Amino acid sequence: MIECETPQDECGVRDALDRLGDKWSVYVVVELSPGTKRFKELQRAIPGNISQRMLTLTVRRLERDGLVKRTVYPTVPPKVEYELTELGRSLTHLVKALADWSIAHRPAIAASRAAWDAAHADGAHADGAHADGA
Amino acid sequence: MIECETPQDECGVRDALDRLGDKWSVYVVVELSPGTKRFKELQRAIPGNISQRMLTLTVRRLERDGLVKRTVYPTVPPKVEYELTELGRSLTHLVKALADWSIAHRPAIAASRAAWDAAHADGAHADGAHADGA
DNA sequence: CTGTATCCACAATGATACTG
DNA sequence: CAGTATCATTGTGGATACAG
Numbered sequence: 195m196i197e198c199e200t201p202q203d204e205c206g207v208r209d210a211l212d213r214l215g216d217k218w219s220v221y222v223v224v225e226l227s228p229g230t231k232r233f234k235e236l237q238r239a240i241p242g243n244i245s246q247r248m249l250t251l252t253v254r255r256l257e258r259d260g261l262v263k264r265t266v267y268p269t270v271p272p273k274v275e276y277e278l279t280e281l282g283r284s285l286t287h288l289v290k291a292l293a294d295w296s297i298a299h300r301p302a303i304a305a306s307r308a309a310w311d312a313a314h315a316d317g318a319h320a321d322g323a324h325a326d327g328a
Numbered sequence: 329m330i331e332c333e334t335p336q337d338e339c340g341v342r343d344a345l346d347r348l349g350d351k352w353s354v355y356v357v358v359e360l361s362p363g364t365k366r367f368k369e370l371q372r373a374i375p376g377n378i379s380q381r382m383l384t385l386t387v388r389r390l391e392r393d394g395l396v397k398r399t400v401y402p403t404v405p406p407k408v409e410y411e412l413t414e415l416g417r418s419l420t421h422l423v424k425a426l427a428d429w430s431i432a433h434r435p436a437i438a439a440s441r442a443a444w445d446a447a448h449a450d451g452a453h454a455d456g457a458h459a460d461g462a
Numbered sequence: 463c464t465g466t467a468t469c470c471a472c473a474a475t476g477a478t479a480c481t482g
Numbered sequence: 483c484a485g486t487a488t489c490a491t492t493g494t495g496g497a498t499a500c501a502g
Contacts (some may be wrong), residue, residue: 207354207423212429213437215349217475220341233484245476260440271483272482277346280435288429289341296344302415303343306394320483351495367464379496384465405463406502466501475492481485
């Protein structure tokens with residue numbers, strides 16, 4: 195059961211979601227969980243072709259929040275390494291739980307979607323009515 | 329440590345995030361976790377003044393995914409009740425874990441942000457985070 | 463009361479070019 | 483290689499009017 199002592203303050207759930215709800219933050223955490231990676235490595239590792247701009251923004255935000263540590267080697271050419279902090283690693287646990295849930299229930303969700311789409315096919319005015327790809 | 333067997337397929341984390349990453353889905357799950365609620369009740373219960381449009385869209389998506397059950401009473405005036413399904417309740421645990429993490433580490437994150445902002449306010453960066461320049 | 467359809471504002475993302 | 487700046491595009495959310 196979820197308790198909200200301060201509904202006006204959005205009870206803390208929003209906090210975590212805002213931090214992970216963007217398109218790439220989770221992937222950065224995931225790809226950094228095995229260990230340190232350089233900027234370019236991170237970019238290549240993340241699925242979906244993240245742009246330099248978005249990787250920079252995402253990684254900066256995570257650094258600001260203390261989830262990621264950024265180490266600059268003032269060499270030529272430049273070399274920057276990223277790694278999870280303690281805080282970041284504590285999140286990894288949670289992200290994994292989320293992934294596990296998603297994987298475990300994906301079939302059920304796919305079935306539900308298919309059923310919903312079938313039941314609403316006659317009206318045909320709902321939003322994204324597409325079959326899943328799982 | 330998070331394993332991704334199919335990096336190209338976005339390894340399942342994206343799935344869960346896409347489902348909860350929008351602005352309101354989590355709140356619907358939270359407010360429904362104590363029990364059944366009507367449309368208007370849900371709208372009033374959710375912090376942040378969700379519009380009819382967004383509540384409808386959010387609730388429809390959750391229904392399609394099988395997280396929420398929608399019951400229509402063909403009366404006048406209409407009455408529609410929403411409740412979590414088994415699947416939805418299984419998510420509740422996860423959402424709570426997320427909230428707990430957020431609450432537990434909020435001070436640390438706030439401190440990190442303050443430090444980051446201070447270090448980047450004037451353009452100067454007295455970061456001790458660097459290695460040798462070899 | 464519940465829900466749909468339109469129009470509009472803004473934030474997030476992506477593509478590209480340029481700099482150190 | 484790493485990062486910034488700019489511009490175009492998209493998606494998401496909000497306000498409102500209308501319908502069952």
